[in-house]
Amino acid sequence: xxxxxxxxxxxxxxxxxxxxxxxxxxxxxxxxxxxxxxxxxxxxxxxxxxxxxxxxxxxxxxxxxxxxxxxxxxxxxxxxxxxxxxxxxxxxxxxxxxxxxxxx
Numbered sequence: 001x002x003x004x005x006x007x008x009x010x011x012x013x014x015x016x017x018x019x020x021x022x023x024x025x026x027x028x029x030x031x032x033x034x035x036x037x038x039x040x041x042x043x044x045x046x047x048x049x050x051x052x053x054x055x056x057x058x059x060x061x062x063x064x065x066x067x068x069x070x071x072x073x074x075x076x077x078x079x080x081x082x083x084x085x086x087x088x089x090x091x092x093x094x095x096x097x098x099x100x101x102x103x104x
Contacts, residue, residue, distance in 0.1 A: 001045065001096065001097065001098050001099075002041055002044065002045045002096070002097040003073065003096045003097075004073050004074075004094045004095075004096070005038075005041045005073075005094060005095045005096070005097055006092070006094055007037060007038045007041060007093075007094075007095050008093040008095065009070045009071070009072040009073075009093060009095045011036070011037075011038055012038035012041070012042070012070045012095050012097065013070045014036065014038075015031070015034060015036050015038045015039050015042055016038075016042055016068050016069065016070050016097075018030050018031075018034070019031065019042070019046070019065050019068055019099075020065055020067075020068040021064065021065060022064065022065055023063065023064045023065075023104075024046065024050050024060075024063040024064060024065060024101055027046060027065050028043065028046060028047070031043040031046065038095075041095075041097055042068075042097055042099065045097045045098075045099045046065070046099050046101075049099050049100065049101045050063060050101060053101050053103075058101075058103055059103055062103045062104045063101045063102070063103060063104075064101065064102065064103075064104050065099060065100075065101055066100045066101060066102040067098065067099070067100035068098070068099050068100070069098050070095050070096070070097055070098075071095065071096040071098065072093065072094075072095060072096070073093075073094035073095055073096050074094060075091045075092055075093040075094060076091070076092040076094075077089060077090075077091060077092075078090040078091075078092055
């Protein structure tokens with residue numbers, strides 16, 4: 001789990017949908033060749049989940065991505081100056097990345 005990742009949930013969900021239900025080896029390869037910024041966050045969480053499973057004596061060749069989701073976190077409110085003294089709000093969004101692996 002990676003909480004408060006500085007990426008918008010909508011952008012991260014595009015990548016997380018690619019790995020849901022795949023074997024862990026395929027998921028890592030899919031993320032490694034994906035050029036989106038959120039792929040780095042998701043790859044780190046997936047590798048951490050695989051390491052945790054390895055420490056619990058799981059068979060690494062049979063692991064698959066059981067659950068993969070992006071939850072929206074809190075967002076920071078910022079302001080952008082506009083014409084005639086006005087301001088427009090900007091939402092700096094964060095995400096919670098959750099990846100769970102299991103043996104098939």
